[in-house]
Amino acid sequence: MTAVNSIIHSISSFVDKLNAVHRMLPWVLAFVLLLPLPQILAAVFNDYYIYLANKICIFILLSVGLNIVKGFCGQVTVGHVGLYAIGAVSSALVSIHFGWSFWLAFPIGILLSGIAGLIVGLPSVRLEGAYLALATLGLGESVRIMIAVTPLFGSSTGLLSIPEPTIGSFVFDNYTKYYYMVMTFAMIGIYLSFSILRSATGRAFMAVREDTVAAAVHGINVAKYKLLAFVISALYAGAAGGLFAHMPPGYIHHNNFTIIEMVTLLLMVVLGGIGHIWGGILGAIIVTIIYDQTLEFYFIQPLLFGMTMILIVIFMPRGIGGVIDRYFMTKKFMKIREENSDGTS
Amino acid sequence: MALLDVTGLSKNFGGLLALSNLDVSIEAGSIHGLIGPNGSGKSTFFNLVTGVYQPNPGSRIIFDGHDITSSPSHEIGSLGIARTFQLLRLFSEMTVLQNLMVGYHTHVSYGFLTTLLNNSLVSKADAETADEMMDLLEFIGLADFAGMPASELSGGQRRLLALGRAMAMRPKLLMLDEPAAGLSPVNLDNLLSIVMALKEKFGLTVLIVEHILKVVMETCDTVTVLDYGEKIGEGTPEHVKDDHAVIEAYLGQEMDDEEIRAAFEA
Numbered sequence: 133m134t135a136v137n138s139i140i141h142s143i144s145s146f147v148d149k150l151n152a153v154h155r156m157l158p159w160v161l162a163f164v165l166l167l168p169l170p171q172i173l174a175a176v177f178n179d180y181y182i183y184l185a186n187k188i189c190i191f192i193l194l195s196v197g198l199n200i201v202k203g204f205c206g207q208v209t210v211g212h213v214g215l216y217a218i219g220a221v222s223s224a225l226v227s228i229h230f231g232w233s234f235w236l237a238f239p240i241g242i243l244l245s246g247i248a249g250l251i252v253g254l255p256s257v258r259l260e261g262a263y264l265a266l267a268t269l270g271l272g273e274s275v276r277i278m279i280a281v282t283p284l285f286g287s288s289t290g291l292l293s294i295p296e297p298t299i300g301s302f303v304f305d306n307y308t309k310y311y312y313m314v315m316t317f318a319m320i321g322i323y324l325s326f327s328i329l330r331s332a333t334g335r336a337f338m339a340v341r342e343d344t345v346a347a348a349v350h351g352i353n354v355a356k357y358k359l360l361a362f363v364i365s366a367l368y369a370g371a372a373g374g375l376f377a378h379m380p381p382g383y384i385h386h387n388n389f390t391i392i393e394m395v396t397l398l399l400m401v402v403l404g405g406i407g408h409i410w411g412g413i414l415g416a417i418i419v420t421i422i423y424d425q426t427l428e429f430y431f432i433q434p435l436l437f438g439m440t441m442i443l444i445v446i447f448m449p450r451g452i453g454g455v456i457d458r459y460f461m462t463k464k465f466m467k468i469r470e471e472n473s474d475g476t477s
Numbered sequence: 478m479a480l481l482d483v484t485g486l487s488k489n490f491g492g493l494l495a496l497s498n499l500d501v502s503i504e505a506g507s508i509h510g511l512i513g514p515n516g517s518g519k520s521t522f523f524n525l526v527t528g529v530y531q532p533n534p535g536s537r538i539i540f541d542g543h544d545i546t547s548s549p550s551h552e553i554g555s556l557g558i559a560r561t562f563q564l565l566r567l568f569s570e571m572t573v574l575q576n577l578m579v580g581y582h583t584h585v586s587y588g589f590l591t592t593l594l595n596n597s598l599v600s601k602a603d604a605e606t607a608d609e610m611m612d613l614l615e616f617i618g619l620a621d622f623a624g625m626p627a628s629e630l631s632g633g634q635r636r637l638l639a640l641g642r643a644m645a646m647r648p649k650l651l652m653l654d655e656p657a658a659g660l661s662p663v664n665l666d667n668l669l670s671i672v673m674a675l676k677e678k679f680g681l682t683v684l685i686v687e688h689i690l691k692v693v694m695e696t697c698d699t700v701t702v703l704d705y706g707e708k709i710g711e712g713t714p715e716h717v718k719d720d721h722a723v724i725e726a727y728l729g730q731e732m733d734d735e736e737i738r739a740a741f742e743a
Binding site for chain 1: 527528529549550551553554555559560562566567568569570571575578579580582583585587589592593596597599600603621624625642643646
């Protein structure tokens with residue numbers, strides 16, 4: 133345990149030092165360090181893990197987005213996977229049928245997801261808790277069923293041969309190349325979530341989560357911030373969807389957007405720690421790996437994940453992020469106490 | 478000049494008339510007390526003024542020249558009315574400092590787009606706000622707990638934090654809903670002296686709802702007495718103390734002067 137402590141401590145002090153030089157430096161460094169990951173994975177394990185790294189990046193975008201609306205703004209939404217589907221299908225359709233490039237189709241997918249997010253968010257102005265969960269569940273599932281029954285959206289065969297993104301003559305046609313793209317977007321997404329959540333907007337989200345009446349009395353337009361949280365998280369879901377659709381081999385099916393996926397996504401946020409910025413990222417990495425490694429037991433997977441979620445909520449309500457936060461806080465107060473006792477003795 | 482001018486304020490919950498045709502006017506710079514037995518409509522009055530409830534038609538609430546009768550809570554807050562709650566309603570998972578930063582929300586200088594595009598400006602503005610809020614925490618005596626979640630404070634500290642969060646709004650009118658509830662006499666004196674000091678420092682107008690008559694009698698310039706949603710007395714504390722309608726509402730009829738005096742001094 134002390135080894136873990138010292139590692140956490142040295143990492144955090146190193147990041148602080150980098151931050152002091154330039155605010156972007158830790159981000160640039162992390163980006164550079166993550167660049168050779170596919171080569172390392174291929175050398176240590178095999179090529180399959182490069183695909184897994186792609187998947188993790190996409191799920192990081194999804195869970196960071198969900199963390200904004202659920203973790204920070206406290207709105208229980210089960211429709212997130214529907215927004216993900218809207219981003220994926222619209223981006224895919226635009227590039228298949230109009231032949232538009234990824235760089236045009238992708239923003240369109242994000243935009244449509246954002247608009248859908250506004251619609252999913254509207255019930256939140258009046259509903260709370262389980263009622264809101266039911267309303268958003270209905271919206272999310274209806275998106276999936278809509279895709280499943282409409283031939284244009286792929287119905288039972290799914291959408292095939294969605295074109296890969298290109299920059300000039302460079303085609304992102306294998307997992308290693310595609311990794312550079314999803315990783316870049318995941319980094320941008322994480323960076324933006326930090327910017328948002330560490331500003332007055334993030335504090336307003338948390339105030340809405342804690343107490344809507346008190347938030348309103350202190351000058352926060354509750355309805356506006358709830359909708360803003362829904363739209364931001366929908367934009368994240370749309371981006372994740374677009375990246376998922378164009379990932380080689382360019383195939384999406386409505387089975388990618390089921391309620392099981394939603395539960396997995398919720399587990400990421402809950403495990404990582406509701407309301408911790410790093411929580412969603414950590415949760416996405418851990419859960420995606422576990423999900424992938426236990427695929428052969430897919431019959432009992434939902435049962436396992438559901439039970440894990442219940443256990444976490446009972447025994448670790450603030451998830452991994454909460455445990456880490458508590459560790460740092462305890463340490464800070466120990467230090468203050470030591471300083472105080474030094475002063476008096 | 479009246480800072481808050483309420484005329485004909487009524488509110489019914491179904492068949493129950495919680496407030497009927499109430500006229501109250503609060504002078505700028507004064508400390509105004511609002512007293513009355515349980516269920517007399519004091520908290521309803523607070524909730525109507527701060528937009529938590531909507532009043533019946535015909536009511537009029539004018540604050541500082543603005544008609545706020547049907548304004549939403551957040552607009553009323555940004556006009557300069559701050560309040561505390563009887564049950565505090567702190568943001569308990571957030572730190573003490575963050576609670577105050579939320580109170581400061583309406584004065585934040587940057588918008589959402591700046592948040593996305595210019596991170597350094599945001600951190601600079603937030604650092605300045607945090608400094609200002611630390612001064613306020615110093616003033617109310619919670620500076621040592623700035624990084625602690627609000628849920629871990631003691632009862633007395635929570636009341637102070639609620640006051641600090643309201644003050645972070647830089648209000649013109651501060652409305653305190655039973656600030657003394659559950660406080661020990663020492664803590665109570667501490668809280669009252671902080672309120673008086675804040676009033677002097679920021680030129681506040683204060684409206685206090687209180688059960689403990691000692692608080693009202695000692696601090697208020699004017700007192701309004703409510704019973705069953707109607708105003709039954711108004712004036713200086715001395716005047717109200719001797720008003721027979723007030724004594725009746727509070728203590729019943731069958732008491733002689735000696736007992737009445739003893740009750741008020743308790």
